[in-house]
Amino acid sequence: MIKHKKPDAFYDTFERKGAGQQTTHYCPGCGHGTVHKMIAEAIDEFGVRDRTIFCSPVGCSVFAYYYFDTGNIQCAHGRAPAVATGMRRVHDDAVIISYQGDGDLAGIGTAEIIHAANRGENITVFFVNNAIYGMTGGQMAPTTLIGQQTLTTPTGRSAATDGNPIGMCELMSALSAPVYVERVSLGDGNRVLKARRAVRKALKNQIDGVGFSFVEILSPCPINWKLTPMDARKWLIENLEPAFPVKSFRDTGTPGAVATARAARDPSGPIPDDEMVRLLGSQSEIETIDRVTGLPEQRVKVAGFGGQGVLSAGILLANCAISEGLHATWLPSYGPEMRGGTANASVIVSEESIGSPLVDEPTTLIALNGPSIDAFEGSVVPGGLIVANSSLIDREPARSDVRYCMIPASKIAQDIGFQGAANVVLLAAYAAIEGFPAIDILRRVIPHALKKKNLVDLNLQMVDAAVEFVAEHPVAAPSAAPLPVR
Ligand SMILES: Cc1ncc(C[n+]2csc(CCOP(=O)(O)OP(=O)(O)O)c2C)c(N)n1
Ligand code: SF4
Structure with missing residues (x-):
């Protein structure tokens, strides 16, 4: 039947x-x-x-x-x-x-x-x-x-x-x-x-x-x-x-x-040693890394105009994270112009594998110019951090529920001898304030991450200058109750 x-x-x-x-x-x-x-x-x-x-x-x-x-x-x-x-x-x-x-x-x-x-x-x-x-x-x-x-x-x-x-x-x-x-x-x-x-x-x-x-x-x-x-x-x-x-x-x-095939390169598993060797130079360097634990997810927006090193600052940050054994994504966004247009990079760093690389509500905004702070200030989470290039930004953030650091990054970079490295000054300021990435890691990754080896020393000086500035200008806690995110 x-x-x-x-x-x-x-x-x-x-x-x-x-x-x-x-x-x-x-x-x-x-x-x-x-x-x-x-x-x-x-x-x-x-x-x-x-x-x-x-x-x-x-x-x-x-x-x-x-x-x-x-x-x-x-x-x-x-x-x-x-x-x-x-x-x-x-x-x-x-x-x-x-x-x-x-x-x-x-x-x-x-x-x-x-x-x-x-x-x-x-x-x-x-x-x-x-x-x-x-x-x-x-x-x-x-x-x-x-x-x-x-x-x-x-x-x-x-x-x-x-x-x-x-x-x-x-x-x-x-x-x-x-x-x-x-x-x-x-x-x-x-x-x-x-x-x-x-x-x-x-x-x-x-x-x-x-x-x-x-x-x-x-x-x-x-x-x-x-x-x-x-x-x-x-x-x-x-x-x-x-x-x-x-x-x-x-x-x-x-x-x-x-x-x-998946197990051979499991995206949710630990960062493979060869990735870390690429960024730190050798296997023996890896042994000296203190693997980070307990780091809250970092969602960083680096923004400025094309030619300011916005995207490369994002890559440097992501590389530092990988060197510390963390997962990282980097998502660039830029207009058709190579120079002068707006550009931003979204970087997420996490101990867990990352689902989406989009950063809508950054925990940190690194703003290299005025239009960037205008565009992204409102999206920073309450209690978040804004690191702004005061050489090119003539106002402090309007938000009173975020922490901020106004650092004359372009001037510092120019005084050291290479204005093009203001991005590294700002990134190092962020690192000095948040304790991530470790300054030591930033210093160790720069020589391997930079293509132009003749600029390594200058960039290391940028890091030192930023650390010194942050020590002299500690970042205050937010003063007001959180504002609604725009
Ligand atoms: C972006 C978009 N373009 C066009 C259409 C119109 N449209 C609806 S169904 C269809 C074709 C469906 O044909 P097929 O995939 O062969 O499926 P069938 O209906 O034969 O099962 C089109 C062109 C649409 N809905 N959306
Ligand atoms: S494919 Fe669509 S139109 Fe064609 S017989 Fe089936 S239901 Fe009818």
């Missing part, structure tokens, strides 16, 4: 159609429903519903989140592989599905899928190829066949004006990282059974840590093909399959391969 049962990975009722409804929004004979069912059954079979994240696309399957009782993210058009990548990086244990149509994956999202595949992300991609833009009423897709009539190719697709259909499995298997690439078809019952096996395998691969799996499913869109559901299946076999051969393109990879 054949027993039909709705997979547990589906909700009991599909609320979009009103409580109690059992039907989806798909047209009669559409392949999306079939593919959904295969995926839901595989999720049930592997018992991973609670840890599955379904990244649904723009396209007819945009409402997949009404059907799958899993984690769901509705992604911007074509961007599901990028979202899936983000999920992969933060949820080790999640089973992540990128579900995409041909307009979504092979049109607007070409870049995302190629790069996710090329990185070999341990995700599963289900690519539903119906050779047309279904949701928007049947325009030409990248996979539309030569001669196929669509809304935008009323006389049939022409290679001369529209290019040739893109074989995504062929493209995927030109890359070395994907471990499983297969094209299947929903043309008839036997084909559906084969497709089901491919769907299952692609999910299992991910669960076993094998790597990037890609299954293309040739799928009918009767309404836009202007055929009955039965004729659509026939048309699929007779026309789509010859253009897109149904076969396994690649099936390699070993269970656990992803975990092994």
